[in-house]
Amino acid sequence: MKQRNLLQGRAAAVTGMVLLLLILLVAVFAPALAPYDPWAMGTPYLPPSSEHLLGTNDIGQDILSELIYGTRVSMFIGVCAALITTIIGTAVGVLAGYFGGIVDHILMAVTNVVIVVPSLPLTVVLVAYLQAGLWNIIIALCVTAWAGTARLIRAQVMQLRQQPFVQLERTLGMGNGYIMLVHILPNVSGIILTRGALSVASAMLSEASLSFLGLGALGQKSWGAILNNAFFRNGVVNNCWWWYYPPILCICVCVVAFMLIGSWDDRRSRGQNLLAM
Amino acid sequence: MLEIQNLTVRFQLPQGTITALEGVNLTLRDGEKLCVVGESGSGKSVLMLAVLCLLPENACVSGSILLDGEDLLQKSQKDLTEIRGMKLSYVPQGSGNSLNPLLRLGFQVSESLVAHRRLPRRGADQRSIQLLQQFHLGDEEQLVRSYPHTLSGGMRQRALLALGIAPEAPYLVADEPTKGLDSDRVGLVVDCFNSLEGCSLLCVTHDLTFAQQVADRVAIIYAGQMIEYETAERFFGSPRHPYSKALLDAVPERGLNAIPGFSPGHEDYTDACRFYNRCPCRTAQCQTQPKDRWDGERMVKCIYGAP
Ligand code: SF4
Numbered sequence: 001m002k003q004r005n006l007l008q009g010r011a012a013a014v015t016g017m018v019l020l021l022l023i024l025l026v027a028v029f030a031p032a033l034a035p036y037d038p039w040a041m042g043t044p045y046l047p048p049s050s051e052h053l054l055g056t057n058d059i060g061q062d063i064l065s066e067l068i069y070g071t072r073v074s075m076f077i078g079v080c081a082a083l084i085t086t087i088i089g090t091a092v093g094v095l096a097g098y099f100g101g102i103v104d105h106i107l108m109a110v111t112n113v114v115i116v117v118p119s120l121p122l123t124v125v126l127v128a129y130l131q132a133g134l135w136n137i138i139i140a141l142c143v144t145a146w147a148g149t150a151r152l153i154r155a156q157v158m159q160l161r162q163q164p165f166v167q168l169e170r171t172l173g174m175g176n177g178y179i180m181l182v183h184i185l186p187n188v189s190g191i192i193l194t195r196g197a198l199s200v201a202s203a204m205l206s207e208a209s210l211s212f213l214g215l216g217a218l219g220q221k222s223w224g225a226i227l228n229n230a231f232f233r234n235g236v237v238n239n240c241w242w243w244y245y246p247p248i249l250c251i252c253v254c255v256v257a258f259m260l261i262g263s264w265d266d267r268r269s270r271g272q273n274l275l276a277m
Numbered sequence: 278m279l280e281i282q283n284l285t286v287r288f289q290l291p292q293g294t295i296t297a298l299e300g301v302n303l304t305l306r307d308g309e310k311l312c313v314v315g316e317s318g319s320g321k322s323v324l325m326l327a328v329l330c331l332l333p334e335n336a337c338v339s340g341s342i343l344l345d346g347e348d349l350l351q352k353s354q355k356d357l358t359e360i361r362g363m364k365l366s367y368v369p370q371g372s373g374n375s376l377n378p379l380l381r382l383g384f385q386v387s388e389s390l391v392a393h394r395r396l397p398r399r400g401a402d403q404r405s406i407q408l409l410q411q412f413h414l415g416d417e418e419q420l421v422r423s424y425p426h427t428l429s430g431g432m433r434q435r436a437l438l439a440l441g442i443a444p445e446a447p448y449l450v451a452d453e454p455t456k457g458l459d460s461d462r463v464g465l466v467v468d469c470f471n472s473l474e475g476c477s478l479l480c481v482t483h484d485l486t487f488a489q490q491v492a493d494r495v496a497i498i499y500a501g502q503m504i505e506y507e508t509a510e511r512f513f514g515s516p517r518h519p520y521s522k523a524l525l526d527a528v529p530e531r532g533l534n535a536i537p538g539f540s541p542g543h544e545d546y547t548d549a550c551r552f553y554n555r556c557p558c559r560t561a562q563c564q565t566q567p568k569d570r571w572d573g574e575r576m577v578k579c580i581y582g583a584p
Binding site: 165187 | 331334357358359360361362363369370376377378380388389393440444450
């Protein structure tokens with residue numbers, strides 16, 4: 001039974017990775033794949049046809065091309081935000097869990113505050129204050145997102161710290177930095193990878209929400225931005241389904257891909273289950 | 278020289294304070310092999326953890342542990358890191374996760390050599406193989422590349438011994454090094470310990486047969502107190518404390534006569550001798566705890582132990 005769950009987990013993860021690979025290929029080869037320049041204007045409100053597979057928007061830009069180029073923006077923001085989130089979360093979690101005591105108290109106090117702050121409103125406020133550049137959006141997305149990862153990692157590290165092999169390292173006279181890097185980190189890599197993948201998913205969703213609200217990166221055609229256009233530039237009123245359904249679908253596929261990868265129960269995280277026993 | 282002076286360890290628990298170890302005095306001379314013997318729960322592991330400065334945070338320790346004249350209990354974490362790598366080495370129990378499940382065995386066995394002796398990584402693997410060969414693990418070249426979960430319990434115990442002796446530290450602390458080993462393999466451990474030249478060994482064990490083969494001196498712990506401290510020769514010839522006698526009678530080779538009764542729990546400690554309830558020689562005098570009766574280098578905590 002357990003074996004079967006495991007295989008299913010692996011199948012899901014492989015599916016996720018294949019999806020991700022496809023998405024990445026689209027992002028990398030966007031110029032070759034896109035039939036038109038996404039900024040070039042033409043006849044507005046064209047429904048899908050053989051010429052414009054997904055029609056055009058209110059100023060005649062080809063929606064398929066916009067989507068293909070949008071893959072780059074959305075993925076870049078999602079992956080960068082997740083990377084920063086995961087690095088901060090891991091650092092905070094490992095330090096708090098390993099040292100305990102006063103270090104833990106301080107770091108966890110900060111983490112708990114960050115966790116209770118409602119993240120989307122805060123992000124909205126931040127973006128409104130910062131200029132709406134690409135990196136400012138990424139920073140705003142990271143401000144609260146790391147806390148969950150930090151808590152999970154801290155809990156695991158607190159268990160690991162009690163493990164005989166960590167105690168042994170101390171009696172071997174290994175420094176704290178060395179123990180954390182060589183012995184603790186590999187043992188939480190399962191969580192890091194899983195949380196990292198899920199962070200990409202949630203960062204992409206948040207980015208889409210921000211862009212939809214018109215707070216996205218200026219001049220960047222992310223999927224959320226296309227959606228925003230469709231909403232506020234008469235796409236919905238004119239019933240241009242080809243304008244607003246495709247970006248929603250793209251976001252969904254991407255999020256699902258990362259969530260499937262995040263469900264991966266690899267050898268390392270199983271090692272942790274062994275530890276927990 | 279390792280001198281433990283008046284060591285008392287208490288644990289603060291929500292249910293109250295537990296005295297795990299009370300007024301222990303003992304000395305480990307340079308090059309000497311000392312076996313600390315006791316039942317589980319007697320406090321012998323607490324003694325070992327105290328020496329390693331690995332007691333959990335809720336422990337209150339008083340007394341002193343002098344390693345070459347320096348009190349380990351007063352040292353900062355940083356100093357301890359240095360002492361542990363160079364002077365004091367440790368062989369943990371093989372059961373449980375004493376090895377990191379994600380790192381190769383060869384890496385872990387010689388890890389301290391790479392860190393403290395600046396041995397290059399490749400030389401270190403060679404050294405790991407040599408160390409492991411000493412314990413007849415079989416196919417050591419292959420073994421250094423494998424992960425700990427592929428080892429059996431006995432193999433892991435021997436790998437940990439290799440790891441413990443790798444730094445060639447002048448003080449070695451071993452925790453039940455023969456646990457789970459059959460008698461042939463115990464022989465390997467005995468050979469290993471006896472071949473450690475100039476190394477002082479503090480070995481916690483409950484295996485008296487093993488202790489007899491390696492120890493120069495024996496300390497018996499019962500219910501948190503050291504009750505006898507004696508040279509191995511004299512101890513195995515004529516133990517003085519009634520508990521020691523009983524322990525030796527319980528060894529399989531001597532007829533497996535188990536001691537009736539159980540050692541008292543921490544909540545049952547009274548003013549009487551801790552062995553009172555089980556002691557065949559008790560008298561009314563034993564209602565007050567006997568003193569540690571030192572006579573040169575030997576000690577017995579019993580009214581009958583007059584020199
Ligand atoms: S002091 Fe008395 S009770 Fe205790 S061991 Fe000696 S004889 Fe037995």
